[in-house]
Amino acid sequence: MIKKTYEKVNESIYYEKLDNGIEVFLYPTQKTKNFYMSISVKYGAKINKYKINNKINEIIPGSAHFLEHKVMALSENEEISKRINDLGCLANAWTNYQGTNYNLFGSGNIIESLNLLLDIFYNTDINEKNVEEEKGIIGEEIDMYKDNINSLMFTHLYNNLFHNSYVNNTVVGKRSDIQKITAKSLNKIYNDYYAPNNTFIIVTGDFNANNVLDFIKDYIGKLNLSKKELPKRIKSKEKDSVKIPYEEIKKDVENTRVMCASKINKKVFGIKDDMLLKYYINIILSINFSPTSHIYEKYRNENIILNMNGSVDIIDDHVILLASAVCNDGEKFINNIFKDAKKMKLTKSEFERKKKLFLKSYILDFDNIEDVEYNITTDILMKNKVNYKEYSYIQNMNYEEAKRILELINFDNYSIIRTIK
Amino acid sequence: MEYKKIIKNNITIHNINTDRFKTLSVVVFFTKEFDKNDIAFGNFLTNNLVYSSKKYNTKTKMATKGEELYGAKVSASYCLLGKCESFIFSLDFLNPIYTEDKYLDESLLYLKEILFNPNVKENSFDIDYFNIIKNDLVSSSKAIKDNPNLYAGIKYSQIMYKGTPSAYSTTPTLEDIEKVTPENLYSFYKDLFDGNYKIDIAILGQTNDDIIDKVYDIFKNIKSNNKSLQFKIEHKYEDKVIEKIDSLPFNQSKLYIGYRLNNLTNYELNYVLRVYNTILGTMNDSILFNIVREANSLCYTVGSYYSKYNPSLTIYAGINKVNYEKAVDLIKSCVESMKNEKVLKRLFDSAKKTINTYLNNYYDDLSAQINHYYDNEFDTIEDVETQRENINKVTIDEVIKLNDKIKLSTIYLMRGDNND
Numbered sequence: 001m002i003k004k005t006y007e008k009v010n011e012s013i014y015y016e017k018l019d020n021g022i023e024v025f026l027y028p029t030q031k032t033k034n035f036y037m038s039i040s041v042k043y044g045a046k047i048n049k050y051k052i053n054n055k056i057n058e059i060i061p062g063s064a065h066f067l068e069h070k071v072m073a074l075s076e077n078e079e080i081s082k083r084i085n086d087l088g089c090l091a092n093a094w095t096n097y098q099g100t101n102y103n104l105f106g107s108g109n110i111i112e113s114l115n116l117l118l119d120i121f122y123n124t125d126i127n128e129k130n131v132e133e134e135k136g137i138i139g140e141e142i143d144m145y146k147d148n149i150n151s152l153m154f155t156h157l158y159n160n161l162f163h164n165s166y167v168n169n170t171v172v173g174k175r176s177d178i179q180k181i182t183a184k185s186l187n188k189i190y191n192d193y194y195a196p197n198n199t200f201i202i203v204t205g206d207f208n209a210n211n212v213l214d215f216i217k218d219y220i221g222k223l224n225l226s227k228k229e230l231p232k233r234i235k236s237k238e239k240d241s242v243k244i245p246y247e248e249i250k251k252d253v254e255n256t257r258v259m260c261a262s263k264i265n266k267k268v269f270g271i272k273d274d275m276l277l278k279y280y281i282n283i284i285l286s287i288n289f290s291p292t293s294h295i296y297e298k299y300r301n302e303n304i305i306l307n308m309n310g311s312v313d314i315i316d317d318h319v320i321l322l323a324s325a326v327c328n329d330g331e332k333f334i335n336n337i338f339k340d341a342k343k344m345k346l347t348k349s350e351f352e353r354k355k356k357l358f359l360k361s362y363i364l365d366f367d368n369i370e371d372v373e374y375n376i377t378t379d380i381l382m383k384n385k386v387n388y389k390e391y392s393y394i395q396n397m398n399y400e401e402a403k404r405i406l407e408l409i410n411f412d413n414y415s416i417i418r419t420i421k
Numbered sequence: 422m423e424y425k426k427i428i429k430n431n432i433t434i435h436n437i438n439t440d441r442f443k444t445l446s447v448v449v450f451f452t453k454e455f456d457k458n459d460i461a462f463g464n465f466l467t468n469n470l471v472y473s474s475k476k477y478n479t480k481t482k483m484a485t486k487g488e489e490l491y492g493a494k495v496s497a498s499y500c501l502l503g504k505c506e507s508f509i510f511s512l513d514f515l516n517p518i519y520t521e522d523k524y525l526d527e528s529l530l531y532l533k534e535i536l537f538n539p540n541v542k543e544n545s546f547d548i549d550y551f552n553i554i555k556n557d558l559v560s561s562s563k564a565i566k567d568n569p570n571l572y573a574g575i576k577y578s579q580i581m582y583k584g585t586p587s588a589y590s591t592t593p594t595l596e597d598i599e600k601v602t603p604e605n606l607y608s609f610y611k612d613l614f615d616g617n618y619k620i621d622i623a624i625l626g627q628t629n630d631d632i633i634d635k636v637y638d639i640f641k642n643i644k645s646n647n648k649s650l651q652f653k654i655e656h657k658y659e660d661k662v663i664e665k666i667d668s669l670p671f672n673q674s675k676l677y678i679g680y681r682l683n684n685l686t687n688y689e690l691n692y693v694l695r696v697y698n699t700i701l702g703t704m705n706d707s708i709l710f711n712i713v714r715e716a717n718s719l720c721y722t723v724g725s726y727y728s729k730y731n732p733s734l735t736i737y738a739g740i741n742k743v744n745y746e747k748a749v750d751l752i753k754s755c756v757e758s759m760k761n762e763k764v765l766k767r768l769f770d771s772a773k774k775t776i777n778t779y780l781n782n783y784y785d786d787l788s789a790q791i792n793h794y795y796d797n798e799f800d801t802i803e804d805v806e807t808q809r810e811n812i813n814k815v816t817i818d819e820v821i822k823l824n825d826k827i828k829l830s831t832i833y834l835m836r837g838d839n840n841d
Contacts, residue, residue, distance in 0.1 A: 008519075009443075031441055033781045074705060075715040081706050088774020091705055107781040108774065136718030143672040144721060144739055147569050147837070252670055254564035291484040300480060300553055306560055328556065353488045360492040363519050367442050368785065 001026070001213060007391040011366045013376070014209045015386075021197025021227045024216055025386070027204040027372050035110050035205030036369045038103035039121050040377055042200075042384075043193035046097040046166040050231040052192055057231075059189065060180050062138070062173020065095040067186050069134050070126045072102060077125070083116050091120070095171055098381035103373070110207045111215050118219050124190060131183045142172050149253055153324075153417055157259050158315075160244035160415045164236040167315055195228040196220070202376050204369040235316060240265050242415040251419045255306060256330030258418045260337050262321045262411045266314065269408055274314045275383060279397060280405045281321065283354040285310030288344045289323055295340050299325075304332045321409065330418050341411045348399045358394045422784075424794065429637060431645040435794040436633055437625040441784070444513050445525070445626035447532060447636055448791050451508040451618040452650060452799070455586040458600075459506055461558070461593035462609045463499030465601050467508060468554045470610075471497045473540045473547070486531060491515045493528045495535050499591055503652030503730030505799065506586075508613065510536060516627060525632070533639045539610065546603040546610075558598050565592055566669060573675035573835035577735075580663055581679040581831040585656045587731040613643075620645035621798060623791040652730040652799045664832040671837035674742045678752055679831035682732035687801070689826070690729055692811045693819045698727050699772040700820070701759060702736060706768065708755045709736065717751060719744050730800075734827060742836045749832060760824045765817050776812050780805050 001014040014026040045064045050057055072093040074081050084091055089106035104117045145151045158167040169177070203212050242263050271277040288295055289310030299305040308325035323341065327333045365371045379386045387393060422439040477483040487493050493514035500507050514528040540547040565572050575590045582588040612618075620643070624636055658681060685694065702709045702725025713723045723738040736756075740748045758764045783789050783805045796802055803811065 032785050034778070034785065075711050085704070085706050085768060085771030086774070088771060088776075088778050089705070090775070090778065105778070107778045133718055137714060137721050140673065140719075140739060140741065141721035143741070143837075147671045147673050149567060253567040255560050292481055292488060294481060297479055297481045301549070303553070303556060306557055326560075328560070353485070357488060357492045360515055363443055363515060367444070 001209065004386070004388045006366070006388050009363055009366050009391075013386070013388070014213070016213060018196070018217065018220055020220065020225050021195075022220060023200040023380070024213060025200065025202045025376050026209045026212060027202070027369065028207050028209045029204070029369065030206055032205055032369055034105065034107045034369065035113070035203065035207055036103065036105050036373050037114060037117055037201070037203040037205075038101050038373055038377065039117060039199060039201050040099050040101040040381070041194055042099050042198050042381060043189070044095055044097045044099045044381070045169065045171040047233050048166055048169065049234040049236070050192070051234055052229065052231040056234065057188070057192075060173070060185060061169035061177040062171075063181055063185065063189055064100055065172050066131075066134065066138060066178060066181050067189055068093050068095045068100050068102075069138060070130065070186060071121060071124050071190075073125075073130060073134075074120070076130055077123075080116070080120060080123075083112075087113055087116065089113055089116070091117075097166060097171060099377070101377055105370070110203075110205070110212065114203065114212065114215060115219065122223060126183045126186050126190065128183045131181065131186065135178055138172065138178050139175050142175055142178075145170070145172060149251065149257060149419070152251075153249065153257055153259055153419070156247060156249060157261055157415065157417045160247055160417060161242050161261055161263050161320060162315070163239050163241075163243045165238050165315055166236075192231050195230060196225045197227045198230055200380055202373050204372045238316060238318065240318070240413065242413060245415050247417050248420045249417065250421070252421055253419050256327045256419055257324070258327055258330050258333050258416065259322060259324040260334065260414060260416050261323075262409075262414045264319045264321070264410065264413065266317050266319050269319070269405055271405075275387070276393070276397070277319070277405075278312050278314060279358065279394070280402050281312040281319065281409070283351060283397075283402060284344065284346055284406050284409070285312060285321065285323075286354055287346045287350045288341070299333070299336070302332075304329050304336065321411075334416060334418070338411050338414070344406060344409065346402060346406060351399045351402050355394055355397060359391065362390050362394065422790075426794075427633070430641065431620070431647045432637070432640055433619075433621045433798065434633060434637060435621065435623040435791070436628055437623065437790055437794065438628045439625065439790075440627050442626060442787055443516050443519060444787070445516055445528075445628070445632070446511065446513050446624070446787060446791065447529070448509060448511040448623045448625075449536070449640070450621040450623075450795055451613050452505050452621070453618045454650060455501060455504060455506045457586075457589055458597070460499070460589060460591060461597035461601050462606060463506065463508065464558055464591070464593050465551075465554055465606050466610055467497035467499050468557065469546055469550060469606070470510075470535055470539055471495055472554060473550050474534050475538045475540055476534050478540055490524055490528050490531060491520050493524075493531055495532055501586055501589065501591060502799070504586055504654050505650055505652055508618075518627075526635070529635055529639060537639075541607055544604065544607050546606050548603055551603045551606070555598065555601075558593060559595060562592055562595055562598065569669065569671045569673070569675055569835060569837070572669070573677065573833070576667060576835060577677035577679065577831065577833040580665060580833060581677075581733065581735070582731055584658075585654050585731055587654065587728065616644035616646050618645065619648060619650060619798070621795050623795060625787060625791055650799050652796070654731045656731070658830065662829050662832070666834045666836055668836040668838045670839045672839045673739045674745065674837045675835040676738045676740055676745065676748055677831070677833040678736045678749065678829070679833075680734040680756070681828045681830045682727070682734060683826045683828060685732055685823075685826055688811070689819070689823060690732065691803070691808070692815050693823050694727055694729075694734075695776060695812065696769075696772050696815045697759065697820050697823050698725055698734065699775055700765060700768045701725050701755065704768065704772055704775045706771070708758060708764065708768070709738075709752065712755050713738060713748060713751050717747070719748050719751070733830070742838070745834055745836070753829070756827070760821055762817060762821065765820055769817055769820070773812055773815070777809060780809050780812075
């Protein structure tokens with residue numbers, strides 16, 4: 001095991017890569033009586049086409065999330081169900097575009113709980129009957145997201161920004177998509193992607209690292225899993241232009257919701273590290289669109305908005321800058337925001353102040369074992385490595401670079417989405 | 422962790438000294454008996470105080486100061502707790518060992534500024550900011566219907582808890598908003614410090630006498646009362662089942678089924694009910710999850726919760742409108758199955774283990790620790806380890822007997838009439 005220590009906070013992680021490629025991250029700490037563990041696959045909803053053994057395979061939208069439901073099908077397996085009850089654990093799972101995560105929270109016997117989590121992951125039974133039964137449940141989940149105005153607007157916005165990207169589909173898919181999913185299609189994905197060298201395990205909480213690692217090695221050893229050739233994601237070619245520049249969604253909501261997004265090719269910024277680029281742009285947007293900004297104050301005082309925020313996302317080769325607002329006067333917001341966005345600025349003191357917020361967040365993340373697990377998972381899914389030097393990474397961000405990035409930001413290539421009654 | 426309760430000048434200070442967290446929290450509670458006329462004032466006041474002050478007289482300046490203090494944050498809320506209402510002002514900031522010593526004093530001054538130096542001119546809140554907050558409240562009052570979960574929950578509570586404080590939501594009505602003026606809001610604000618409320622201050626983190634003195638110093642000139650208040654609501658409800666259906670243009674329908682809990686002893690309310698609710702609707706393999714979701718594929722979300730202070734049990738589910746009758750029948754049969762020893766036996770020990778896991782979580786939850794000591798001022802709540810002992814003593818017979826005291830009261834459906 002390699003011990004890796006995070007800067008400033010004196011917190012350590014133990015890391016080991018097993019022979020078959022499974023990566024293990026252990027965060028033992030006595031600050032809690034509980035443990036939180038997960039096993040994740042670097043396979044999420046962003047993959048809609050892939051190549052393996054010289055054969056190209058298409059994936060039905062919503063499959064990654066559907067597969068998560070079937071792997072975590074606790075009530076279908078009486079033995080698993082009984083064990084989870086006996087341990088008094090809480091089991092859950094989630095899927096996003098980057099990956100799929102299965103987790104367990106508990107405070108009793110950690111080895112038995114780990115055994116259970118791995119049994120759930122490695123003993124799936126996906127058949128036509130239980131796939132059909134799951135469609136009703138997932139259908140209700142899809143309807144629930146459609147009723148969430150924010151989620152609905154994001155779905156439309158990304159669909160309008162992109163011509164041919166994975167974000168043109170939602171993680172859960174549409175009702176019509178999931179009707180096409182079969183046991184055969186899910187088993188194919190499970191076999192291709194749920195490979196040891198595409199998987200990682202994280203255990204956080206009160207435990208002995210050596211005992212836990214020995215157990216994992218023993219368990220995985222008995223499975224006789226070898227490294228596999230991993231499928232290659234086929235990325236669709238995406239144009240720099242936006243597909244639809246303006247859309248109105250008819251929705252009987254009290255206040256007009258507006259999202260204005262700019263699409264910029266990542267190459268423009270000349271920064272290879274997506275996370276670093278996101279940090280810089282986040283600071284710039286926060287200085288100009290958050291409650292500490294003059295634009296925010298002005299819009300509030302003129303009764304244009306109720307609230308507003310800026311955020312950044314990177315989708316393959318494109319950076320998306322987003323200003324979203326709940327408005328009293330949507331028309332006025334749209335008329336003003338692009339003019340004001342072109343006048344975005346930052347000062348050194350503002351830049352340093354915003355860095356403090358990132359540093360605070362870094363320090364506080366270690367108060368909670370679930371946050372530690374989540375941050376490692378996100379690091380691996382986004383960058384394939386954990387950043388143990390995040391403190392100096394943030395400290396080393398400099399004002400001159402932020403100014404350079406600000407000059408490269410433009411709002412000429414945009415898409416707007418708004419609600420109308 | 423060490424706990425010390427100090428009473429000075431009728432103000433109760435709860436000192437929770439722990440190195441478990443990297444933050445220091447100072448939470449101030451102003452509590453009195455609920456008055457429905459306070460809802461709009463409560464919203465105006467909490468929003469105004471954190472929006473701007475005399476020194477930080479714009480939203481930008483107020484937010485900027487917080488960021489300068491490494492993201493120190495003062496949040497303010499108006500809450501309903503059973504028979505009582507409370508104003509809660511909460512300051513959270515990084516333990517100065519990770520920043521610089523000066524941040525302790527500066528963060529406490531930030532809280533002091535927000536509470537005691539409001540943006541007031543001539544005994545009246547600043548009219549411009551008052552109007553901004555007013556617009557926000559009008560919007561949020563009108564926008565309740567945009568959030569189907571929230572709206573359905575409010576409508577259900579109005580029926581289920583009619584005639585008690587639990588029937589009210591903390592979102593004010595348009596009529597009540599109009600009654601608030603910058604002048605009468607200032608009078609309401611002054612009442613906070615004039616002996617009308619019981620004041621509790623919780624300090625959690627690596628504390629010491631110096632920090633306690635500094636915090637007390639901020640509040641030493643205000644008046645707190647020492648009235649004995651209780652959260653628990655005693656109310657005689659009508660003995661009939663009410664079924665109501667409303668509709669809104671959403672895709673999913675929200676179903677709420679409420680059961681009244683009659684004459685529960687404290688032991689039943691604190692322990693037996695918790696085991697009952699866990700088996701019925703909160704554990705991984707709960708009866709509702711298994712029957713309504715897994716065996717019949719009727720929903721994605723289903724579960725149950727209980728109210729201790731207005732004794733009741735509520736079951737909720739997100740369903741398709743065409744399955745309404747079937748879902749109601751299934752949920753009723755799930756509650757009926759809580760009388761079946763064989764069904765309970767399968768889940769009983771596991772439910773206790775699940776509760777034990779939740780109890781352990783208390784040690785990792787800063788708010789839970791603060792609320793534990795605050796709630797104890799208005800109710801008798803055992804410490805976590807005593808709770809654990811009592812949960813482990815609960816028997817299957819006691820869970821079965823609880824059914825004699827549970828009675829169906831309300832069935833509410835917010836029907837989603839969209840088919841997008």
